[in-house]
Amino acid sequence: MDVIIIGAGVIGASIARALSKYQMDILVIEKDNDVGDGASCANSAILHSGYDPEPGSLKARLNVLGNQMFDEISRDLDVQMRRIGSITVASTDEEIEALGPLQKRAEQNQVPLQLLNREELLKLEPFLHPSVRFGLYAPTAGILNPFELTVASMENAMDNGVKLHLREEVIAIKRLQEGFLVTTNQGTYETKIVVNCAGVHSDAIHNMVHTPEFTIKPRRGEYYVIDNLFTPYIKHVIFGVPTKAGKGVLVAPTTHDNYLVGPSSDFIEDKEDTATHADILKMVKDRALTIVSTIPFPSMIRQFAGIRAVSSNDDFIIQEASHGFFDVAGIQSPGLASSPAIAKMVEDMIIEKYPTTKKENYNPRRRRVVRLKECSLEERTKLIKENPLYGHIICRCEGVSEAEVIDCIHRHAGATTIKGVKKRTRPGAGRCQGGFCEPHIIEILSRELGRKKTEIEYAKIGSNILQKRPEFREESQGEPHENH
Ligand SMILES: Cc1cc2nc3c(=O)[nH]c(=O)nc-3n(C[C@H](O)[C@H](O)[C@H](O)COP(=O)(O)OP(=O)(O)OC[C@H]3O[C@@H](n4cnc5c(N)ncnc54)[C@H](O)[C@@H]3O)c2cc1C
Structure with missing residues (x-):
């Protein structure tokens, strides 16, 4: 590996996207079962203007710049x-x-x-x-959609060659003569560069290689x-x-x-x-x-x-802590609004120190997302003619079709959990809070991912909703549809 990014929140995903334009092998490691399940999915979702942070601080500089970058970011990523x-x-x-x-x-x-x-x-x-x-x-x-920003950044990074490992927790990092050995609960990787974007845990990741320098509360x-x-x-x-x-x-x-x-x-x-x-x-x-x-x-x-990652100096900590090890820590508010500028800053720091050629086929644009609710009657009619599943409404509160749910599962960094579908396309986010759509979402996830319904998690790892009936024998579990 050239670069390992620890943490797939909005910061890890934005940095992965920024670096994906270079000829580098990049791996993002995330301990949860989806991208953007930490602070990046539980916040005020404000694109702050940047007037409030202490002048001269990283927060002030990157918030103002990040705010200006959002017209282009939201257009390219369809956020x-x-x-x-x-x-x-x-x-x-x-x-x-x-x-x-x-x-x-x-x-x-x-x-x-x-x-x-x-x-x-x-x-x-x-x-x-x-x-x-x-x-x-x-x-x-x-205002912006923070889940979509994170998912879209990671999707576009993966469209441009970045790899993502979910459900994998970094537990140790050892400095080698050249680079690092990163150990997770699933295996080990050698890499030249580590980028620490672990949110509230970024002090622990820093301390795996360095003496403690800052804390995150x-x-x-x-x-x-x-x-x-x-x-x-x-x-x-x-x-x-x-x-x-x-x-x-x-x-x-x-x-x-x-x-x-x-x-x-x-x-x-x-x-x-x-x-x-x-x-x-x-x-x-x-x-x-x-x-x-x-x-x-x-x-x-x-x-x-949501949990803010408050650093001991009350500012963003963005530094090459030691040769090849970058901290992007203490990214509390206005972290979302600053995210494109933070990613650009880290990209510049890495490329200046480790010059790398750009890819010729880098594409900054994400494939357009169909949002049926926002479509005109003519657009809907056309979509349904092309794919009748756009006419099958799965979520009545938010007007989401089965085709949109299937699409969000099969994109890069796609949904694998009920909350993952909710974050991307909104079933479960409306008035009934999933009362109507959740059983359908379980069916679709099970079918599209080829997993048993009992394996489908609600949100975090282990949050499965359906359990086997005690009287069911293991053999009767053969087909996903037999589970209750
Ligand atoms: C209450 C609240 C309100 C906010 N409001 C706004 C706002 O309105 N506007 C704004 O601009 N900003 C706002 N923010 C700030 C913004 O949400 C954050 O700055 C941003 O989401 C931080 O992103 P991140 O990627 O650094 O952290 P996270 O999204 O927390 O991501 C860190 C990731 O690292 C993973 N991780 C941790 N340890 C490991 C490990 N050992 N191995 C593998 N993975 C690991 C975690 O699972 C997590 O997914 C708010 C934050 C909060 C909490």
Whole structure:
């Protein structure tokens, strides 16, 4: 191997894609059973404008640059992104005072930002709380689909020759005279370069080769998801004034016309603990209701939590820690918005030090994804004529057809779990939360992957939904369709 990338979150996937234009053997190793199952799938999904990070920090530089790169990225990878703008609202004297320093930061970071009074704000956003007096409007901010960004980056990297090993955990790394020996729970690999993109575990990966230099502390954020309301509601990302604990609570639409309310911000011990808590969510709710006056909580369809990877220097850590070993660690918010710029930075660092020729046949574009829900009647009719499975609706809430589900299974970095299908094409993400479509998804996964239904996992490794009936004998398990 030339390069081993540890971790298939948005950062590992983006770096894999950036390096896939060179003549290199690249392997991405991911401990989970899908790409983007860590922080990259549980976050606020905001394309931050970049006015808020400390000027001069890596976060500030890469957020601003990353934001600018997103028009091209979302076009090439066919990833949903909308520049809807963000508003940071202030009600109390203290909050209004905090807007001044934020405006100064915006100037230093060279991000357009306008101070608006209540009258001006209400023209943009009539749902603001009556107490809101001023706000900062950032027109370049937006929303994006983080799962799709991760999956699409990895798919395009694989289209260009990158290999991906899922369900494989890196457990040791040894420096050799030339390069490294990477040991996983499945085998060993020699590689010239290691890129550490292990999210909350990137300190542990760094320490496999070096003396401890930084720590990564997990800070959990909990959210509510509100259903698509089909009536006019907020159109911008609405933030409260940020605090030391992060960007604070926001209310925002998603690219699928749901709404997110959150996150909380609590340091925890267990780096994988994504449980949600009624008391914490209650605090989120109370805070959110001070920035937007009516939030339709009765239409809440889900709660979830994501874990931020907070580094000991509170900035991104992007460095060649020692010859051939690159850390891309502590990538907390605005990691999504910065991801293309982080990938470019790491690409430049690697190629400058280890010059490599470019591939002649590199293709930066991902094959177009059919989203039936967004198609006109004419487009639907044409698709159904070509493939009748576009006419077989599997998910009624989100209007997803069997053909779309099959496509997401057979692409590079395709879905193998129920959540994997949900992340890529949305069955299970709507009002019924899988009540109608999940049995169909199990059938399709089982059929398309040639696996027994009892082998189909919901999300994480070992989360199989169906079990054998105790009275069933092993022989009766021959055909996938015999399982219950
Ligand atoms: C609550 C919250 C809100 C956020 N909101 C935003 C936002 O609105 N906008 C924004 O720009 N950013 C936001 N972020 C930040 C953004 O989500 C992250 O910066 C980004 O997802 C980090 O990606 P990553 O690839 O570094 O980490 P991850 O997605 O966590 O990926 C790391 C991967 O490494 C794998 N791994 C770990 N150890 C090993 C091992 N030993 N062997 C193999 N694999 C391993 C893990 O399984 C995981 O898949 C938010 C984050 C959180 C948690």
